[in-house]
Amino acid sequence: MHQVIKRKITTALEELSIKINIADRFYPLVVNNQQEESVRKAAKLINDKLKHLQQEFAVKDKQDMLAMTLLELTTELMDIRQQKLGDENSLKIQLQQTVQLLSHISL
Numbered sequence: 001m002h003q004v005i006k007r008k009i010t011t012a013l014e015e016l017s018i019k020i021n022i023a024d025r026f027y028p029l030v031v032n033n034q035q036e037e038s039v040r041k042a043a044k045l046i047n048d049k050l051k052h053l054q055q056e057f058a059v060k061d062k063q064d065m066l067a068m069t070l071l072e073l074t075t076e077l078m079d080i081r082q083q084k085l086g087d088e089n090s091l092k093i094q095l096q097q098t099v100q101l102l103s104h105i106s107l
Contacts, residue, residue: 022046023062049073 014033019026020043031039049069050062059065 023050023066046073 015030016033016036017028017030018036018039019028020039021027022043023046029039046069049072050065053059053065053068059068
């Protein structure tokens, strides 16, 4: 029988006990009221991607679907982080160039 994993996600004073369904399994979580919406959206995103994989590729094994969903979401996260890092570096360069230009202007 499946063991229920209870995970605590807390950072605020008000805690809520919720149940999240992922791949037809329910997971009880304790979250703060600020995290509830994000956790529910994350679970929906996971389930939507699982459903897409099942329909698109006729994947039946839940372990395979979860692994492929994890790979897809992690790849997206890495791409976003890399883009953010590139944007930050670009802004640093632009700021340095602006400071150089301003340093040549005498008032």
